[in-house]
Amino acid sequence: MSHSAPRSVLQTHEVSNQPTPREGHDLWQSDAILRLHAKSAPEADMAAFGAELGTAEMRQAGRLANKHNPELVSFDRSGRRLDEVRFHPAYHQLMQAGLSRGIAAAAWDGAEAGHVQHAAMTYMMSQVEPGVTCPMVMTYASVPALAANERIAAAWAPKLTARGYDNRVAPITAKSAATLGMAMTEKQGGSDVRANTTRAVRDGEGYRLRGHKWFCSAPMSDGFLTLAQAKGGLTCFLVPRWLEGERNSIQIMRLKDKLGNRANASSEIEYHDAYAERLGEEGQGVKTIIEMVHHTRLSTAVAPAGLMRGALDEAVWWCTHRSAFQRRLIDQPLMQQVLADMVLDQEGTTALAMHMARAFDANDKGFGRIGVALAKYLGNKLCPGFVYEAMECLGGAGYTEETPMPLYYREAPLNSIWEGSGNVICLDILRTLARDAEAGAALRTELEAAKGGSAAYDSALAAHEARFPKLCEEREARQFAESLASLLTASVLLRHAPDAVAQAYAATRLGSGGGRSYGTAGFGDVSAILERVRA
Numbered sequence: 001m002s003h004s005a006p007r008s009v010l011q012t013h014e015v016s017n018q019p020t021p022r023e024g025h026d027l028w029q030s031d032a033i034l035r036l037h038a039k040s041a042p043e044a045d046m047a048a049f050g051a052e053l054g055t056a057e058m059r060q061a062g063r064l065a066n067k068h069n070p071e072l073v074s075f076d077r078s079g080r081r082l083d084e085v086r087f088h089p090a091y092h093q094l095m096q097a098g099l100s101r102g103i104a105a106a107a108w109d110g111a112e113a114g115h116v117q118h119a120a121m122t123y124m125m126s127q128v129e130p131g132v133t134c135p136m137v138m139t140y141a142s143v144p145a146l147a148a149n150e151r152i153a154a155a156w157a158p159k160l161t162a163r164g165y166d167n168r169v170a171p172i173t174a175k176s177a178a179t180l181g182m183a184m185t186e187k188q189g190g191s192d193v194r195a196n197t198t199r200a201v202r203d204g205e206g207y208r209l210r211g212h213k214w215f216c217s218a219p220m221s222d223g224f225l226t227l228a229q230a231k232g233g234l235t236c237f238l239v240p241r242w243l244e245g246e247r248n249s250i251q252i253m254r255l256k257d258k259l260g261n262r263a264n265a266s267s268e269i270e271y272h273d274a275y276a277e278r279l280g281e282e283g284q285g286v287k288t289i290i291e292m293v294h295h296t297r298l299s300t301a302v303a304p305a306g307l308m309r310g311a312l313d314e315a316v317w318w319c320t321h322r323s324a325f326q327r328r329l330i331d332q333p334l335m336q337q338v339l340a341d342m343v344l345d346q347e348g349t350t351a352l353a354m355h356m357a358r359a360f361d362a363n364d365k366g367f368g369r370i371g372v373a374l375a376k377y378l379g380n381k382l383c384p385g386f387v388y389e390a391m392e393c394l395g396g397a398g399y400t401e402e403t404p405m406p407l408y409y410r411e412a413p414l415n416s417i418w419e420g421s422g423n424v425i426c427l428d429i430l431r432t433l434a435r436d437a438e439a440g441a442a443l444r445t446e447l448e449a450a451k452g453g454s455a456a457y458d459s460a461l462a463a464h465e466a467r468f469p470k471l472c473e474e475r476e477a478r479q480f481a482e483s484l485a486s487l488l489t490a491s492v493l494l495r496h497a498p499d500a501v502a503q504a505y506a507a508t509r510l511g512s513g514g515g516r517s518y519g520t521a522g523f524g525d526v527s528a529i530l531e532r533v534r535a
């Protein structure tokens with residue numbers, strides 16, 4: 001049979017007015033907002049990380065790690081249990097980049113402004129591939145909780161803060177570096193961990209754990225801080241994944257099929273009389289593990305700032321290089337209103353998150369406890385709507401997987417859900433202020449410090465105090481938390497950000513200036529605000 005000759009390819013159109021991908025740009029140098037609010041971190045270290053993460057190679061690693069999801073390998077070919085998770089090499093590349101530069105270590109190994117370093121690195125990594133930050137953040141956050149047991153801390157802390165990545169499946173004594181996860185949530189109770197049913201029974205120096213965990217992220221970590229019921233009540237344990245010479249009896253039942261956060265493995269696990277060591281006293285489990293949760297909360301307050309930055313950066317890039325109706329989008333008055341409005345929330349979220357990282361560096365425990373909850377609450381409530389709006393700036397292209405917008409969008413709700421979901425955080429804020437005079441006083445000092453800088457701020461603070469002379473009813477906790485978090489953000493901006501941003505934030509987020517969607521604030525001249533993000 002003869003084939004007819006192929007018809008020549010017809011030239012139907014020329015490709016124009018399609019911005020090239022935004023890559024190969026330095027995530028530190030190009031971000032004036034991050035550089036301002038994280039300026040206590042050593043410039044050279046942050047610049048090196050930002051330059052490395054911004055390369056086309058690392059951007060590609062982010063895409064690959066997100067696309068090729070982890071796989072559970074339950075058995076070897078002979079039917080013996082393996083319980084391992086296999087990742088794409090790009091995942092390991094990103095883990096190596098973050099851990100070797102100190103994302104988990106800087107806060108603990110004597111580095112200057114270590115918590116701000118951790119926060120700035122988490123923010124930058126969130127733009128490249130947010131899922132991989134989960135195991136790195138948990139490793140960072142686990143270190144202070146280990147202090148409850150000197151012997152465990154001496155064995156584990158040096159490996160967790162080793163500024164390296166060793167992903168071999170082996171006991172930690174044989175490894176140069178280690179990571180830790182946490183296993184609290186069970187089917188019948190996540191926020192309410194006191195409903196945990198996993199049992200811990202003494203066995204010589206250690207314990208044996210039997211039960212399930214409904215969510216356990218990064219199940220290939222070298223160990224898990226776990227809550228289980230011992231004789232004396234809910235207790236915190238370190239469960240190593242490997243014992244000398246054998247696997248600990250932890251079975252990975254399945255991996256979760258998640259909306260986003262896809263590079264990260266999250267699993268359901270079972271402890272089959274798994275060996276565990278106790279951290280802290282029996283019955284003191286919540287008190288012990290809260291040290292870890294407190295630090296993961298800082299990262300969950302930082303992550304939305306990073307996601308918002310990634311999305312806004314794409315939007316500004318697109319609008320700078322695309323025209324519609326004979327004018328660049330960035331020059332269109334209505335698009336400028338939308339972008340400027342978004343800049344305020346991105347800089348506000350970044351400023352507050354980095355301010356909290358500085359409080360951690362200063363060991364300001366009272367302010368740390370209350371401020372981190374306020375920052376986590378507000379930043380994460382804004383993030384999904386913000387990312388959607390940035391997506392729309394790209395028009396139809398923003399809805400396609402060839403841009404990072406779907407990745408950011410799928411990730412956007414997560415940091416509100418874990419480490420204390422919205423309502424739980426609001427109730428925590430009430431509890432902290434009711435019980436912890438030091439936290440209340442520190443928050444008052446922070447709010448007072450910005451008085452006199454903006455009329456809108458002063459009257460909003462007075463209105464908040466008039467409405468809530470003490471604390472509020474439980475049902476009002478979201479109004480209370482949102483109001484306080486917005487005031488605190490404005491206070492930080494008034495003290496640490498350019499006046500144009502701080503005044504506009506106070507006028508539109510605290511006063512009656514803003515509407516319910518981006519672009520309705522009704523600014524006059526937006527050039528100084530847009531200057532914050534112009535390429």
Ligand SMILES: Cc1cc2nc3c(=O)[nH]c(=O)nc-3n(C[C@H](O)[C@H](O)[C@H](O)COP(=O)(O)OP(=O)(O)OC[C@H]3O[C@@H](n4cnc5c(N)ncnc54)[C@H](O)[C@@H]3O)c2cc1C
Pocket residue numbers: 181182183184185189190191192215216217218258261266414417418419420421422423424427
């Ligand atoms: C991707 C992913 C990874 C995770 N990884 C881990 C992990 O590694 N380790 C781990 O231990 N857990 C992990 N979790 C679990 C997560 O921390 C919990 O899902 C979360 O704490 C909420 O618990 P829950 O799902 O049981 O919801 P619930 O506790 O049932 O809460 C449901 C809703 O009720 C609200 N609520 C609860 N109490 C009150 C109240 N008193 N008043 C008003 N509202 C209330 C909550 O805010 C929430 O909106 C992960 C979750 C996800 C999605």
